[in-house]
Amino acid sequence: MSDLKVVLHVSEADRWHAALGNLANLTALDDQPAVRVVVNGSAVYVLQGQHDWLGHMAKAAAKGVTFQVCQNSLKAHDIEPGTLPEWATTVPNGVLALAEAQQGGFAYIKP
Numbered sequence: 001m002s003d004l005k006v007v008l009h010v011s012e013a014d015r016w017h018a019a020l021g022n023l024a025n026l027t028a029l030d031d032q033p034a035v036r037v038v039v040n041g042s043a044v045y046v047l048q049g050q051h052d053w054l055g056h057m058a059k060a061a062a063k064g065v066t067f068q069v070c071q072n073s074l075k076a077h078d079i080e081p082g083t084l085p086e087w088a089t090t091v092p093n094g095v096l097a098l099a100e101a102q103q104g105g106f107a108y109i110k111p
Contacts, residue, residue, distance in 0.1 A: 040094030061087035070094030
């Protein structure tokens with residue numbers, strides 16, 4: 001695995017298409033970087049229900065991508081953390097998670 005670390009920030013539901021394209025490209029690399037996705041804002045809505053985008057996210061998670069979901073955004077959008085897919089973890093604050101990732105050497109990408 002590459003020494004490169006990438007954090008994708010998805011904060012709007014309509015940006016998932018671009019984020020999923022980025023994830024597909026990153027996870028297809030022979031020397032795949034460490035990839036983290038921080039989800040907040042209206043983007044949390046996409047983690048509900050059943051649809052093909054969740055399948056793409058699950059495949060990325062199976063390849064080592066971590067998904068961190070902001071608890072503040074879940075609360076603001078009346079979403080129970082227990083309804084998230086099993087591969088998604090919650091963090092108390094998405095913005096703080098982004099800052100910590102950057103402090104830890106992750107390159108910030110906003111699809």
